[in-house]
Amino acid sequence: MICGLKGIFEKCSLEATSEEHIIPNAIGGRLKRVCLCRNCNTKAGDQWDSGLAKQLNLLSILFSVARERGDSPNEMILNNELEKILFREDGTIIASAPKTNITEDNNGEIHIEVQSASSKTAKQIISGFLKKENLYAKSEIEYREELESYSLDFSISFDFTDESFARSLVKMAYLYAYSSGIEGRNLDSAFAYLDGESKEHCFGPCYKEDLVINRPEEVPIHVVVVKCCAINKIVYGYLELFGFIRVIVKLGDYIGRENLMFKYFLDPTTGEELNIDINLDLTIEEVNAILKPQRSEIESFNILLESKFNLFIKKWNKKRLRKAIEWASCKASQELNQSKEENIQAYIFLVYKNLSSLNIFN
Ligand SMILES: [Zn+2]
Numbered sequence: 001m002i003c004g005l006k007g008i009f010e011k012c013s014l015e016a017t018s019e020e021h022i023i024p025n026a027i028g029g030r031l032k033r034v035c036l037c038r039n040c041n042t043k044a045g046d047q048w049d050s051g052l053a054k055q056l057n058l059l060s061i062l063f064s065v066a067r068e069r070g071d072s073p074n075e076m077i078l079n080n081e082l083e084k085i086l087f088r089e090d091g092t093i094i095a096s097a098p099k100t101n102i103t104e105d106n107n108g109e110i111h112i113e114v115q116s117a118s119s120k121t122a123k124q125i126i127s128g129f130l131k132k133e134n135l136y137a138k139s140e141i142e143y144r145e146e147l148e149s150y151s152l153d154f155s156i157s158f159d160f161t162d163e164s165f166a167r168s169l170v171k172m173a174y175l176y177a178y179s180s181g182i183e184g185r186n187l188d189s190a191f192a193y194l195d196g197e198s199k200e201h202c203f204g205p206c207y208k209e210d211l212v213i214n215r216p217e218e219v220p221i222h223v224v225v226v227k228c229c230a231i232n233k234i235v236y237g238y239l240e241l242f243g244f245i246r247v248i249v250k251l252g253d254y255i256g257r258e259n260l261m262f263k264y265f266l267d268p269t270t271g272e273e274l275n276i277d278i279n280l281d282l283t284i285e286e287v288n289a290i291l292k293p294q295r296s297e298i299e300s301f302n303i304l305l306e307s308k309f310n311l312f313i314k315k316w317n318k319k320r321l322r323k324a325i326e327w328a329s330c331k332a333s334q335e336l337n338q339s340k341e342e343n344i345q346a347y348i349f350l351v352y353k354n355l356s357s358l359n360i361f362n
Pocket of ligand 1: 003004005006011012013014036037038039040041
């Protein structure tokens with residue numbers, strides 16, 4: 001097979017030898033096809049998919065995407081109280097910048113306390129301070145895991161006009177079609193858009209009705225569908241990411257005679273393919289109308305995200321709760337050891353007291 005992006009990036013080696021994640025790994029994609037050369041695979045990943053992954057990283061964390069390779073990186077956001085905080089995959093939220101507190105006691109000894117995301121950072125800050133002040137450490141560094149109390153009070157916004165985001169979207173439908181055996185000459189609209197030859201968006205939002213049949217309501221599904229319609233002489237695709245980014249992509253004019261349809265449904269929280277279906281039957285006029293979206297369609301996106309958010313975040317909230325209970329129990333047990341009490345009631349009391357200091361339950 002010839003590399004599907006031949007002619008777009010420099011140094012294409014023409015032959016497809018490299019496995020491409022049709023839906024990027026960063027958002028939990030699993031389906032892989034050999035349809036690109038290594039050069040174009042790397043360049044499309046660096047220049048297009050990275051933009052999409054960056055915008056969707058917070059959702060990958062909060063919706064508990066199970067990636068095939070690596071973990072989702074921490075996501076820094078500015079919350080409504082204007083604090084820089086980091087969301088982490090394990091259900092914790094921490095301050096983005098390390099906090100350092102240096103005190104001197106009556107004996108002239110200096111105590112350094114550092115709060116940071118990792119013990120490695122704390123160690124670096126402490127050794128940097130010692131070096132700068134020409135001091136030496138009298139005792140070993142003590143580590144303690146603390147949980148901070150941040151509410152989920154923040155807003156999410158996306159920029160779908162971002163070119164790398166948009167190209168990554170179009171590429172998913174295009175390469176799914178191409179690797180399914182649809183010849184490149186049927187996919188001209190998508191190719192011209194990816195190539196930069198056509199500045200016009202070849203995709204638009206699709207929210208008028210829910211096309212997915214038997215949708216699992218609590219799963220932020222990914223969907224990629226391609227349809228070749230011999231009557232309307234059009235090839236188009238439907239893409240859905242996280243259950244609420246829903247777009248139709250016009251791929252090109254169909255010159256074949258056979259109606260074809262390829263579809264793929266994924267639960268990105270488990271990596272499992274879903275056995276559901278889609279009702280996709282658009283006329284050429286309907287596809288063209290979708291490419292010129294109305295304001296109401298864009299508003300539908302926000303309404304859908306708002307209505308689904310609490311359902312999709314359930315898994316992450318469970319991890320958050322488990323972390324909170326572990327931390328509160330651990331802290332209670334330390335507190336009891338210090339006071340030499342071994343009373344189960346006192347222990348439970350302390351666990352609850354520690355838990356209620358976090359605003360998870362508010
Ligand atoms: Zn190539």
